[in-house]
Amino acid sequence: MNLAYIPSPSTGVVHLGPIPLRGYAFCIIIGVFVAVWLGNKRWIARGGKPGTVADIAVWAVPFGLVGGRLYHVITDYQLYFGEGRNWVDAFKIWEGGLGIWGAIALGAVGAWIGCRLRGIPLPAWADALAPGIALAQACGRWGNWFNQELYGRATDLPWALEISEGPNRVAGTYHPTFLYESLWCVGVALLVLWADRRFKLGHGRAFALYVAAYCAGRGWIEYMRVDEAHHILGVRLNVWTAIVVFVLAVVYFVLSAKFRPGREAVVEPDRGPAAADPKTAEADADAAPAAPAEAEPAAAEVSLTKPEPAADAAEAPKAEVPGAKSGDTAAAKADATDA
DSSP states (O other): OOSSOBOOOSOSEEEETTEEEEHHHHHHHHHHHHHHHHHHHHHHHTTOOTTHHHHHHHHHHHHHHHHHHHHHHHHTTHHHHSTTOOGGGGGOGGGSOOOHHHHHHHHHHHHHHHHHHHTOOHHHHHHHHHHHHHHHHHHHTHHHHHHTOSOBSBOOOTTOEEEOSBTTBOSEEEOOHHHHHHHHHHHHHHHHHHHHHHHOOOTTHHHHHHHHHHHHHHHHHHHHBOSOOOEETTEEHHHHHHHHHHHHHHHHHHHHHHHSOSOOSOSSTTOOHHHHOHHHHHHHHHHSOOOOOOOOOHHHHHHTSOOOOOSOGGGSOOOOOTTOOHHHHHHHHHHHHHO
């Protein structure tokens, strides 16, 4: 008998009058808000405008939900189209069943449409959102806890997950794979944040790092699960998917670093490099040569040169010559006038 374990909720839905409040849906919504919030902060730091991430998420999120559900229904079609099954259940997304592979793939299509409409490079937007997506997955996995699904093999560890008797499940204590994946996703988010700050990842490499790191964890976590799944060569389908996607992400990361090093200087069409990196702009301003001082007034320049003759002889000062007579003075005045 286990003296310590993680209890599961007796129900995943609470009714507020006629309105059902489902824990699974709340976890997904919280994850979306976390991803958009963090993505917006990172986008602004890259020189983008506030609100751009949310505007594009309006396209990406619905596409992602549809893609996630499609992947789940296609890969687990026997749950909805087998004998004695009701195909209408395939549309009951609130009961659980979202495949992250389909969500990311079709969500990227929605994000591409949103980026095209705004004239924004998709890789830069994906880089800004990458750690937020990992945190969104960390939140979303707690929806599996509310539904008592996707747990691992039986165990008597102190952190074992208690599962109650129900449809397609047997009461007992099992590995809390939802918790393992949630913690792994938090670690992936921290890894991407650190690497992006340390190496200034650009052109989709922060997103590729997120994908590769997530796949590395999903592989061993998926291997622990005991829920029904398709197998290829004795290995679960999602494990194969994780391996293939991991390889693709690593290849993209390497090729992108080789052919497109550095980071995008401008992420929005009406923002310049200075807005994209304030520290760089400040350093450039300090290194620029000082602007020449304004020229002194013309009078100051004249004072440094040889005095010119008076333009108006009548206003010229009278020069007194020592010992000269008044007649001489008059003659001198006449000479000055003739000059």
